[in-house]
Amino acid sequence: MSRIGKKPVPVPTGVTVNLSGQNVSVKGPKGELKFVLVEHVLAKLEDGKIAVDPRDETKLARSCWGMSRTMISNMIKGVTQGYSRSLEINGVGYRAAVQGKVLQLNLGYSHDVNYAIPEGIEIKTPKPTEIVITGIDKQRVGQVAAEIRDYRGPEPYKGKGIKYSDERIFRKEGKKK
Structure with missing residues (x-):
């Protein structure tokens, strides 16, 4: 189990997140960033937080899980603080x-x-x-x-x-x- 992947990413006010399939786009006060998730993970937006989960329990899916969550977190920090x-x-x-x-x-x-x-x-x-x-x-x-x-x-x-x-x-x- 990924310790980082389990934590949901909070979305601060002033930031809009658009999830469409595997495409994630984050827009904030400093600009807009886009990222395409690998097919082994799934992202959901619930209660102002983004949760990333593996699609199955394969080793590849678990290894991409934490990385995908960190990429989304880095995008949110980038458009707010830089x-x-x-x-x-x-x-x-x-x-x-x-x-x-x-x-x-x-x-x-x-x-x-x-x-x-x-x-x-x-x-x-x-x-x-x-x-x-x-x-x-x-x-x-x-x-x-x-x-x-x-x-x-x-x-x-x-x-x-x-x-x-x-x-x-x-x-x-x-x-x-």
Whole structure:
């Protein structure tokens, strides 16, 4: 039995949920998200709560049960509060700036790295060494943060590169004479 799947997802006021077959659409103050449930689970809207149940007791249905409930919960949180991910840039001369719909990164290469900001994602640079990524879709916010971090990941000797603000880099000792 899925402990997460058993809990119903509460629907806050100001959020409308539309269940039609396996399609779930959630509309709130920040926007609208859609998700297609796998055929092994069934969602019902009762008393302002969404209950997700497996269609049968197969292993596949039970494994998709908790994931489907979490996806619906993430959609509701996204359209009400939104998601945010923060990146820090460490290194001499490393900096970032937003120019229109492009994030311009100066990361010590011979050229600047230009990252086109996707639709539905907002990127701000409060400081030249800090990047804040916000959006309503948790997966897309995390994917954009991972793609930006991948341009110059943190290295273990001096700690230079782009890292998540809550990430801890395991530092290594350099060569000894």
